[in-house]
Amino acid sequence: MNLNPTGMAEEFISTMQKLTKGYETLQNIDNVEVATTPKELVWQMDYVKLYHYKRETPAKCATPVLVSFAMLNRHDVLDLQPDRSLMKKLLDEGLDIYIMDWGYPTQADRYNTMEDYIDGFMNGAVDFIRKTHKVNKIHKMGICQGGTYSMIYAALYPEKIKTLTTYVAPYDFEDTKCMLYKWTKYIDVDTMVDSIGTIPGDMVDSAFGMLKPSMNISKYFGVMDSFEDKDKLLNFLRMEKWKSDLPSIPGEMYRKYIKDLFRDNKLIKGEMELGGRKIDLKNMTAPFLNVYATEDNIIPNISTLAVMDKIGSKDKKEYAFPGGHIGVFVGGKSQKELAPAVAKWVVERC
DSSP: OOOOHHHHHHHHHHHHHHHHHHHHHHHTOOOOOOOOSOEEEEEEETTEEEEEEOOSSOOSOSSOEEEEOOTTSOGGGGEEETTEEHHHHHHHTTOOEEEEEOOOOOGGGTTOOHHIIIIIIIHHHHHHHHHHHTOSOEEEEEETHHHHHHHHHHHHOGGGEEEEEEESOOOOOOOTTSHHHHHHTTSOHHHHHHHHSSBOHHHHHHHHHTTSTTHHHHHHHHHGGGTTOHHHHHHHHHHHHHHHOOOOBOHHHHHHIIIIIIITOHHHHTOOEETTEEOOGGGOOSOEEEEEETTOSSSOHHHHHGGGGTSOOSSEEEEEESSOTTHHHHSHHIIIIIHHHHHHHHHTTO
């Protein structure tokens, strides 16, 4: 093996210069803010909150929209910064938006169940919006895990849902080629929940990190080239702030989530129950828009699309987003193409 001392020295000097520039840039950054689109707290049940985004002009659609993100992460990624905000863009396109804030469960909440989240928190928020706006039905949107729960809700409460839009949501968990789906079939979730109660967010995040281990390393090499650009560095820091904000998960909800969905695949098989009621996807008859990411390395496309033949909706459409799982929320195409298309689809069904 031949080593080039001159090249190594030049690389070392270049790296040190980048680090110096990065330090200087960081010195001029006081605070990293996310989720800055104005909104107000309008409803709360325990640690779960409901926010209503403020509009400066009348909405194009009089029927409001309730958005639910995954419980495993914070919804702030949907409003990361003004030019990378799915929520702001949907507002600009004329929708009246509410968003669920799932809060920060503690050990005291370890016994909260999936029924508490769907029949309790989600249904409570839906009823508040229906009462406030004096409407029988609302538009529902759900992202990832929040999309799966929204589909379950729409099958249980079809009389309250006008349309349903889900983004990169898992429905069929049979695909063993996906590492996430494979390892969840073998974890001893009962021992986990019985031992630690509420599942720490960083434990779940570590599992997701195993899907593509090189990503957590390569991103730090990539950001070195942005040290001189304050705006680019802020973009990186906002994403890192969101990724590090990891709520815990109530153990009983997590137990059912892993066993009924990931392990036994009961939802797509028509075998899942919630509060003693069978979840029949044919009861989900509202117009349905199913958004999936063609390069998704977390939720396989086959998992998302499998629900199309199971639901009762006659008005249903697939939307293939050219990008990855997170790109659906923060990518440039999300702002330019996806959000306007989704808003147009909803407005047409007001």
